[in-house]
Amino acid sequence: MSTTVKATTSEEVSGNKFMALIRREIGQVFAIAGLVIIFAFFSFMKPVFYSWANVSNGILMSTTVTGLLAVGITFVIITGGIDLSIGTGTTLCAILVAHYVVGWHLPLWSGFVIGMSFGALIGALNGAMIAFLKLPPFIATLATMKAAQGLALIISHLTPIRFDTVKGWESIAQGNLIGSIPNGVLILFGAAIVAWFILNRTVIGRYTFAIGSNGEATKLSGVKVERWLILIYALCGLFVGLAAVVLTARLGAAEPDLGLGYELEAIAAVIIGGTSLLGGKGTISGTIIGALIMAVLTNGLRILQVQQEWQYVVVGIVIVIAVFGDNVRRRRAGEIS
Amino acid sequence: MKKLLTGIAAVSALALVVSTGSAVHAADKTLNLQFIAKGFTHQFWQAVKKGAEDEAKKMNATVNFVGPASETMIDTQLQMLDSAVALKPDGIGYAALGTTESCSHLAAANKAGIPVYMFDTAAKCGGTLGTASTTALGVAYTDSLGAGKLAADKMGALIGGKGKVFVIGHSQTNQTGIDRVAGFVNEIKAKFKGITLLPVQYAEGGDNQKAQDIVSTVLVSNKDLKGVYGTNEGVAEGAGQAFKAAKLNKGKIKLIGFDSGAQQIANIKSGLETGAITQNPIGIGAKTVDNLVNYIRNKTVPGVVTDTGFYYYDAKNVADPKIAADLYN
Known part of the structure; x- marks a missing residue:
């Protein structure tokens, strides 16, 4: 992943323009460099680490669900908000998808529609609570997180729902449409490209940044911030719904007690990727790199058979280094004081 | 309407109990048991719950079965245990999530005179279990x-x-x-x-x-x-x-x-x-109810350890009735 990004950028621009790009995107360059260094380190320690079998099934596949959640929440975080409900929201969407697709014998594609619709609905609800009830995002989405967890248990009757009657369901994540790249990984990168487009080339993206940079000023300039907030949280929900579909395809079942804590892994990926929790700043590519750094690190530590307890500690330290490093760089660049 | 009728029936039954006083034998009273499991969502706990509830029905008892959302939430589970003690039930079934953390909470139940029988996992509070213990009468579990x-x-x-x-x-x-x-x-x-x-x-x-x-x-x-x-x-x-x-x-x-x-x-x-x-999750639930009810009604002291057994199964014997009875979906 990292090498292809580098290759295309260096082909497109050259000379001074290239240096200017590097300077402008220095945060990303550091993140990619970090990813490359970590990757190289594990490859050196244990060559099997960089085998395609490990990269595809071990690293990329384990990034899919967290990665999709991270891409979705990037929008919310850029507005200066947060969405704690994406973990159990995934659970609820997964259960709803299973409930309808398995229970009503619906075709495979309808799972995407159902999952993403409910995801968007949950997101819109979050947005409405924040925009109209004026609840802080942390509180509103904490409430949704709890409610979603409960509803998932209620609707499923506490029983995992299997997709064994839906032909090809598991291939949504584990099949191979292109070469030997797992479909789940294709979905992640496809979704990331769409998200990049929305964030950088559409009015939604412009307002996402505007609200995060200065919500009051945006409001005063006549933008209906409330409506856009609902839309942005709903957009995040779309990715949550998609993550739910991929998760059930990975597991072959919708598990009613899985998903709590996934929101924190997604948030960690976003902040490692250089998006500021204060809002107004962030990139989709950074988020993907952040998710990959987390996945590479976890996978590498497992391959090296580092004791589990220490794996958690190392991940914690890396989060601190990543964010601290980013802050130091920005301070030098005069972006923050 | 139906609810109202049941309500009236319940009130009159209560009046009857009050008026007849000591004439009502302990055996006639529906025992209220509080069960606190280590989890709730896992199928295993649902099977334990079913075993407990079915057995309770046979023995004229009710079981209120609760457990935390995840098997890592020790503190939540201890709060559930405290709430159960506060309800002053006839007996408590407890699966120890915090194997040492729960000791003082179990001692509180003991002090309140509520008999506790543990299931699935025993708390480690020192001393031996039994009638003299401040922890519990015993435990029904899988070795x-x-x-x-x-x-x-x-x-x-x-x-x-x-x-x-x-x-x-x-x-x-x-x-x-x-x-x-x-x-x-x-x-x-x-x-x-x-x-x-x-x-x-x-x-x-x-x-x-x-x-x-x-x-x-x-x-x-x-x-x-x-x-x-x-x-x-x-x-x-x-x-x-x-x-x-x-x-x-x-x-x-x-x-x-x-x-x-x-x-x-x-x-x-x-x-x-x-x-x-x-x-044998159904057996774990049933045995725990059994031991508690017999102790409360008849003062039959249950075994300190009730081993409910375990089996290996594979494609060949998965349908064997003895195995199938222990499996859940």
Whole structure:
């Protein structure tokens, strides 16, 4: 992943323009460099680490669900908000998808529609609570997180729902449409490209940044911030719904007690990727790199058979280094004081 | 309307009880039992709940069965235990999540004169259990060390006593999780010198997806892996999904799991998973109710340990009535 990004950028621009790009995107360059260094380190320690079998099934596949959640929440975080409900929201969407697709014998594609619709609905609800009830995002989405967890248990009757009657369901994540790249990984990168487009080339993206940079000023300039907030949280929900579909395809079942804590892994990926929790700043590519750094690190530590307890500690330290490093760089660049 | 009628009936019944006073025998009173499990969402706990409720119905008792959302929430579970004590029920069934943390809370129940019988996991509060104990009368559970040992014996036989074996655990902190691993590891080390055990890794809370990621990684870095042992339903199913994703031929690497669940049973029937250890969750629930009710009504002192048993099952005996009775979907 990292090498292809580098290759295309260096082909497109050259000379001074290239240096200017590097300077402008220095945060990303550091993140990619970090990813490359970590990757190289594990490859050196244990060559099997960089085998395609490990990269595809071990690293990329384990990034899919967290990665999709991270891409979705990037929008919310850029507005200066947060969405704690994406973990159990995934659970609820997964259960709803299973409930309808398995229970009503619906075709495979309808799972995407159902999952993403409910995801968007949950997101819109979050947005409405924040925009109209004026609840802080942390509180509103904490409430949704709890409610979603409960509803998932209620609707499923506490029983995992299997997709064994839906032909090809598991291939949504584990099949191979292109070469030997797992479909789940294709979905992640496809979704990331769409998200990049929305964030950088559409009015939604412009307002996402505007609200995060200065919500009051945006409001005063006549933008209906409330409506856009609902839309942005709903957009995040779309990715949550998609993550739910991929998760059930990975597991072959919708598990009613899985998903709590996934929101924190997604948030960690976003902040490692250089998006500021204060809002107004962030990139989709950074988020993907952040998710990959987390996945590479976890996978590498497992391959090296580092004791589990220490794996958690190392991940914690890396989060601190990543964010601290980013802050130091920005301070030098005069972006923050 | 129906509710109103029941309400009137209940009130008049109550009036009758009050007026007749001591004429009502203890045996006629419906006993109120509070059960606090280690989890709630897991199918295993639902089976324990069913066993407890069915047995209670037979014995003129009611069971209120609760448990925290996840098996890592020790503090939530202790609050549930405190609430149960505050309700002053006739008896409490308790599955120890915090094996030492729960001691003072259990002592409070003891002080309030509420008999406690533990199930699934015993608290470790020093001293022996029984009528003199301030902890509990006893415990109905599966001998998890023994169950892990049985899994090791089966694994050893399946792979001819040599090769690499990986253990994926579901908890580093809860006692059954620890014992299922320890029973397995100790038996392999003692009996099968030819088997190399890779370091144990854990998908905390039995997270299927984490288990899948961990096993995928182990498969990649150990091409010569011969067997995987997963210590609960979630991790065993996650391991099965990792086998599928790696497109392994069925049966190439032996997989022994724990408990049942629809997906795990299907995997065993299809040969993706070699076999699993099942406990007797319905028996655990039923025995706990049995022991409590007999003690409250007849002062029959229950055994300090009620071993409810465990079995190994595979594709061949999965339909055997004796096994099937212990499996849940």
